[in-house]
Amino acid sequence: xxxxxxxxxxxxxxxxxxxxxxxxxxxxxxxxxxxxxxxxxxxxxxxxxxxxxxxxxxxxxxxxxxxxxxxxxxxxxxxxxxxxxxxxxxxxxxxxxxxxxxxxxxxxxxxxxxxxxxxxxxxxxxxxxxxxxxxxxxxxxxxxxxxxxxxxxxxxxxxxxxxxxxxxxxxxxxxxxxxxxxxxxxxxxxxxxxxxxxxxxxxxxxxxxxxxxxxxxxxxxxxxxxxxxxxxxxxxxxxxxxxxxxxxxxxxxxxxxxxxxxxxxxxxxxxxxxxxxxxxxxxxxxxxxx
Numbered sequence: 001x002x003x004x005x006x007x008x009x010x011x012x013x014x015x016x017x018x019x020x021x022x023x024x025x026x027x028x029x030x031x032x033x034x035x036x037x038x039x040x041x042x043x044x045x046x047x048x049x050x051x052x053x054x055x056x057x058x059x060x061x062x063x064x065x066x067x068x069x070x071x072x073x074x075x076x077x078x079x080x081x082x083x084x085x086x087x088x089x090x091x092x093x094x095x096x097x098x099x100x101x102x103x104x105x106x107x108x109x110x111x112x113x114x115x116x117x118x119x120x121x122x123x124x125x126x127x128x129x130x131x132x133x134x135x136x137x138x139x140x141x142x143x144x145x146x147x148x149x150x151x152x153x154x155x156x157x158x159x160x161x162x163x164x165x166x167x168x169x170x171x172x173x174x175x176x177x178x179x180x181x182x183x184x185x186x187x188x189x190x191x192x193x194x195x196x197x198x199x200x201x202x203x204x205x206x207x208x209x210x211x212x213x214x215x216x217x218x219x220x221x222x223x224x225x226x227x228x229x230x231x232x233x234x235x236x237x238x239x240x241x242x243x244x245x246x247x248x249x250x251x252x253x254x255x256x257x258x259x260x261x262x263x264x265x266x267x268x269x270x271x272x273x274x275x276x277x278x279x280x281x282x283x284x285x286x287x288x289x290x
Contacts, residue, residue, distance in 0.1 A: 014082040017065050024054040075259045083263045097267065100244040103159065104231045104275075107166035108224060115171045115223075116216055119178025120208060140172035144226070145233045162234035169230035170223035177219025181212025221279050228272045 015023075031050055035042040057077045063069050064076040071079075087093040118136075144165050151161040235246025245264045252260035 015078045017061050017076070017078055020061060020078045020081070021058055024058060028054050072256075073258060075262065079259050080262045080266065083259045084267065087260070087263065093267070096243075096245050096248050096264075097271065100231055100235065100246065100268075101271070103162050103166060103234070103244065104224075104227050107163045107231075108170050108227050110163070111167045111170035111223060111227075112174055112220060114167075115174035115219070116178050119175045119216075120182055120212075123179040123182025123212075124208060136172070136175065140176070144169035144230045148234065162231065165234040166227050166230045169226040173222035173226060174216065174219040177215040177222070178212060181215025182208055184211050184215070217279070217282070221276060224275060224279060225272070228268065228275075232268060 028051055031042060031047055035044070035047050060074075061077050064071055064074070084093065122136075147168060148161070148165055151164045155161040155164060231244070232246035232249065235244040236250045245268055249261050249264040252258075252264065
């Protein structure tokens with residue numbers, strides 16, 4: 001395992017296959033009953049998604065239980081989920097999650113503020129900033145990970161270079177969707193606000209943002225998804241212990257610890273799903289604009 005990072009997981013810490021399958025079945029039944037009793041609280045997509053995931057995990061566990069797959073290259077789900085619980089219990093997983101979420105949140109907020117501001121300026125004043133739009137449109141074709149080596153030369157190995165890469169990944173989807181949203185504003189709406197004594201700021205609040213916020217949220221969700229890709233990519237190049245989930249995955253790969261590699265991947269998937277759902281919930285706070 002990882003020596004001084006964390007001790008090896010004992011065999012008795014691993015949940016058994018029958019118990020694991022029983023827990024999955026129990027969770028499926030519980031979710032189905034909750035869907036029947038509280039249809040608004042449990043969506044059909046959530047239930048179907050959980051059923052499909054449970055089926056795949058069950059097949060995966062059975063194939064390894066029957067020794068039809070190599071457990072070194074693909075450890076069973078029982079070992080992977082037991083490893084997640086074990087790493088959490090010894091306090092190793094929490095710092096990696098906090099480090100990754102800090103980088104992603106910091107860069108995402110920067111990307112959201114800069115992309116929305118610049119997108120509104122270019123979308124509203126398209127005649128004055130058309131050349132800048134062309135430059136940004138050309139820059140977006142360069143993948144964010146391609147900037148990693150240059151970012152390390154500029155900022156060194158650490159938070160700054162990682163945040164720069166994540167910001168690049170998040171920025172362009174938000175920017176393009178903001179420009180597209182601002183372009184949907186009808187000139188008659190703008191003229192109406194100005195006719196009744198409003199100024200440019202009133203146009204922004206009463207016309208531009210209400211028309212474009214759906215596009216901005218769509219771009220934010222896409223940007224957040226790309227942000228998760230770039231944050232792991234940026235952390236793969238880190239050499240600091242406790243530098244995030246990407247570092248944990250990379251370090252485990254070098255040591256052929258596929259259990260911890262899959263543990264990190266699953267944790268990233270769960271965190272990505274939760275952050276996306278949180279972003280979808282934010283739409284309710286601005287529904288009154290439309």
